[in-house]
Amino acid sequence: MAAGSAAVRALAALDVGGTADKISLIPQDFFAELCEQIIQHLNHEIPGINTAELCQRIQTSGIEINAGDLAKIANIFSFLFSTAARNNLSTEELVITLGNAVSTLPKHALQVIRHVWNEQGKSISVSEDARNTASVGQFVDMKWKLGVAMSSDTCRSLRFPYVAVTLRVADPSGQITDKSFEMSIPQFKNFFRQFKEMAAVLETV
Structure with a gap:
């Protein structure tokens, strides 16, 4: 068989x-x-x-x-x-x-x-x-929160505001994992602007 x-x-x-x-x-x-x-x-x-x-x-x-x-x-x-x-x-x-x-x-x-x-x-x-x-991963969910840095590799001073983002993704095998990262406020604003540009393009499709 x-x-x-x-x-x-x-x-x-x-x-x-x-x-x-x-x-x-x-x-x-x-x-x-x-x-x-x-x-x-x-x-x-x-x-x-x-x-x-x-x-x-x-x-x-x-x-x-x-x-x-x-x-x-x-x-x-x-x-x-x-x-x-x-x-x-x-x-x-x-x-x-x-x-x-x-x-x-x-x-x-x-x-x-x-x-x-x-x-x-x-x-x-x-x-x-x-x-x-199924050869690429799939976006499942996203969570974010605003925080204040007590220590950071990218922030020069303490008590610096940042945005913590957690992306939940499913890899090609189906395993769901969380990917977390932090962004400064200027980085987050740039991130948000790119999402707005994506949304604007999608509206024309």
Whole structure:
């Protein structure tokens, strides 16, 4: 089965660095939420997979797992689900492929994958156009606040006003990350002016 072979190769990475062991730590409800977010991202229903927020909730429940491990798991299953969708794998074919590739995958994870794929697997769209447009990141949200600098590499004096900006972006793999930076008031005014110019151009389109 060519499709199964492709999925087996994709899953070979699960045993690298004890990733399968990390999966066994994730409670069933959290793993189900992760898989559902992956399906939604592949269907372009959400801009990305918020592994940082999910990781924080898992840690709050008392489970020791870091965001890097959860992001790696998300990448592996995102690739697995997209490969399975491209090759029209049935639920049984997917579960068999998983069993052949990763013998240490916990039973509760297989149950979640079976359920999620049976319910939502056929809905995944993996057109060539969608794969091509996924080669760049996507803007999700922006937050800003006005503050007063107590120490700064760019401000010459203390108590200098600045604007702190946090951009939330989804990278091509679907991982959502926050990018933060600070600007002086003149820098922010220039930033704002460029946004106004962009808006003016868009109104002519």
